[in-house]
Amino acid sequence: MSKKIIRRTPVDYSHLPPHLPAIIKQVYAARAVKSASELELKVNNLHGVTELASSLMGINTACELLYQALINKTHIIIVGDFDADGATSTALMMTAFNLFGSTHHNFIVPNRFEYGYGLTPEIVDIAASQGAQLLITVDNGISCIAGVKRAKDLGMQVIVTDHHLPGHSLPNADAIVNPNQVGCTFPSKSLAGVGVAFYVMLALRKYCREQNYFSEYHIPEPNIAQLLDLVALGTVADVVSLDGNNRILVEQGLKRIRAGQTRPGIQALIEIANKNQQRLVASDFGFALGPRINAAGRLDDMAYGINCLLASDLSSARVMAAELDDLNKARREIEQGMQGEAERVLSSxxxxxxxxxxxxxxxxxxxxxxxxxxxxxxxxxxxxxxxxxxxxxxxxxxxxxxxxxxxxxxxxxxxxxxxxxxxxxxxxxxxxxxxxxxxxxxxxxxxxxxxxxxxxxxxxxxxxxxxxxxxxxxxxxxxxxxxxxxxxILSDGALPVENLNLDFAELLRDSGPWGQNFPEPLFDDTFTLIQQRIVGEKHLKVVVQKSSNGGNQVFDGIAFNIDINAWPNTQATQVHLAYRLDVNEFRGKRSVQLMIENITAV
Missing domain, CATH: 3.10.310.30 (Diaminopimelate Epimerase; Chain A, domain 1)
Incomplete structure (x- = not known):
């Protein structure tokens, strides 16, 4: 289907820092950045613990229950979900409980092919058989009325942590923490499940500190920031809106990963995806790491993905990452076959x-x-x-x-x-x-x-x-x-030829993180088409040219999943491109590449 390119209307950006290039300021202003403070993606700018008690509904009760569970050595079972958000949420909770000194916690993730989504009565029965006394859901539970009832009937306590929109009825849980439940005034409604889990652990640390838990039980007070790599991965992979709060969570997680302060599982996933850890960007979570974790839940058992994230050493993490990579390759083959069948059904x-x-x-x-x-x-x-x-x-x-x-x-x-x-x-x-x-x-x-x-x-x-x-x-x-x-396609306009260079491409990268509802800058312009060829069966590789100050500059570009019935187009000499400016890394060499969103012969 043909796509229409609309250029964003220029907006006033005088309120943004003067040291920024005008193009960057225009990009930010077009994405509703209202002040310079919104660009300061520091941890202390997060909606913080001091306001949690009054704004994140249910978190006080959840902390009281979890504190009692810690001191009474209650058997806790985390009930996760079978996507990347659920996997990172589960891994975060498992890791956090370790940091709090718990030795009586485990996790269950429903197999989608046997039990379906969420805390079902069948999953509760499995948890009961494992001796569960307290169930805590992550990235699910807000609609699991029957499952929560079953747990309560069996004498268990239930804490629901979720971010999905609630229905007309809520489960009869002991505590529900969900920024989207009616009456919750927490400012960021766009938290992913892993974001909610992070805030629960952040609040629990504060609660335990106030109860002198760490000093009394001789447990080092945990640094919850070490969980931000998981938060960043799950937030982007779940395609939630990157509001200001989520952008801070993602940026801080990325900083830790780039600095080498990440868990072996994430490092192994970065390696198997052939990404540069020091230059990782938010989109790598969505297009490289997330799909490999998701493949476990789609084709087999999400426990594979969670165990990779929980791996204690890089050697075992690499083995599990390789298994996830194989599952992802199989997933792609199945997906391509199904999409072809679906299109044939539609055409009939x-x-x-x-x-x-x-x-x-x-x-x-x-x-x-x-x-x-x-x-x-x-x-x-x-x-x-x-x-x-x-x-x-x-x-x-x-x-x-x-x-x-x-x-x-x-x-x-x-x-x-x-x-x-x-x-x-x-x-x-x-x-x-x-x-x-x-x-x-x-x-x-x-x-x-x-x-x-x-x-x-x-x-x-x-x-x-x-x-x-x-x-x-x-x-x-x-x-x-x-x-x-x-x-x-919303375009940020034509990018001056003098900005089509490696330095500006890196500046755009560093101006993120970009993601859902805070889209990466996209530009459009007409170029002379020099070369075109299909690579990888359905991707179009091009070389295009643009005149500049009496000379010509040449750029590489690639359009993924192109219509091979239309391209290559031997009649085309001029093309209009909607593209993102990217940095291509190959054999240690870095160069500018146009990531083409739409190509039309002129």
Whole structure:
């Protein structure tokens, strides 16, 4: 589908530090940076412990329970989630309890293929069989009403730490710590699950200090900052909004990693991904480290990923990182196959306007184009449907839900089989709100659901798929405006040729961290096309030229996952590029590279 490039409207940046280049100040101002203080990403600028007691609802009660658990040597079991946020949250809690002197804690992560998401009654029973007395959820729990009830019925205490949006009813936990629960006044609503876990441990240290716990039990007071590498990784990998608070968490975690102050598991993941630890950037968490951890939960058991993060030495961490790398390669193969099948299914549905050639607009009739996509195939892999939904959403700029069979594969009756869907949305449509609306208007159609504005999960009966598919598209058509369905690239404008150099590219890198809702600067301009070729089956490598002061400068560029039916284009001599300025490292040599987001022949 064709993409429209819109340049950001210039805004006033006079309030920003005068020593910054004008381009950098314009970039910051366009991302709503209101003062110089927002650029000071220091630990002491975090929403701090002193305000936690009054603003982060439930944290006082959670600290009291955890303190009693520590002094009474209560058996604590952490219940995690099977994504990178859940893995880092679990590893953070495990590490923190070690620092607090606990020897009676362990973790469980539900296998998505057997138990599904969160604290289910079945997981509670497993925890009970392991002698659990206190359960603490990380990155889940806010919707686990039945699981919490089961735990309470068995005499356990339950602390829920989560960041997902709550439903109308809350679980009957002993304490709930979630910045998004009604009545919580904590300023940063965008914390990832690992961010919430970090704040719980930060508050627990303060509480224990006030109770003289460390001096009485001869335990060194822990440095909670040593957990920030995990916080940074989980925050970026979970694609939460990088508000000011999250940017501090990520920047501080990155600083520790670059300085060599990171755990063996993260170091091993950096190595296997062929990244430079001293020059690591936030996007490396999202595109290199996070997917390798996620692969464990998608294809096998997230315990692999957690144990890698908990590894005590680099040698064992490298072995586990290599296993995660192999899983990630297998995940990519499955994903590519499923995406191809999904596109063939879509092309067979006879939508007149469906057109997989992104450069062609001859049949681009938006009136006939579906507003939302829901697909199901019984042999699709449950662990990869979220990624495929995201790929389809990016390609067609439509909210998308991809379904696969649930864990009851032996059920042959369509009336009984449960299928699980993973949803990804576009700006303009809050996917969880849409699912909640369908659930309220058509009770029983959705068995369970949860999520955020841009991503969600749900379960329905296989026999209800066609009905759900129709309702999903109809409601999306009502909620979305025509302009929402146009794929738009926001550009920071044309970058002067004198800034297309290594020094400025490094300055842009250092001006981050960049991420969700604080996007990396993107520029657009017209270049002369000198060379073009396909590499790696579907990536376009180009050499382009730009005139400058009577001379010409030449730049390398790469566009990933290009439409190979349209490129290489032997007729093209001039191209308009939307690109990010990046630093390419190869065999010790560093050079400027254009990371091409969109390419159009002029």
């Amino acid at each position: 549905l006879n939508f007149d306007a469906f057109n997989f050639n992104e450069t062609s607009t001859a049949k681009d009739n938006k009136a006939d184009f579906p507003s939302a996509i829901a697909l199901y195939q019984k042999d699709w892999h449950q662990g990869v449907i979220g990624i495929v939904a995201g790929r389809l959403k990016e390609k067609f700029h439509r909210p998308c839900i991809v379904f696969a069979n649930g864990s009851d594969d032996e059920v042959n009756d369509e009336q009984s089989r449960e299928i699980k869907g993973s949803a990804r949305s576009i700006p303009g449509l809050h996917i969880r709100d849409l699912l909640e609306h369908i659930d309220s208007q058509h009770p029983g159609l959705i068995l369970k659901f949860g999520g955020h504005a841009m991503a969600a999960g749900l379960s329905i009966k296989q026999c209800d798929f066609t009905r759900f598919q129709t309702l999903f598209d109809q409601l999306a058509s009502q909620w979305l405006k025509p302009e929402d369905l146009q794929s738009i």
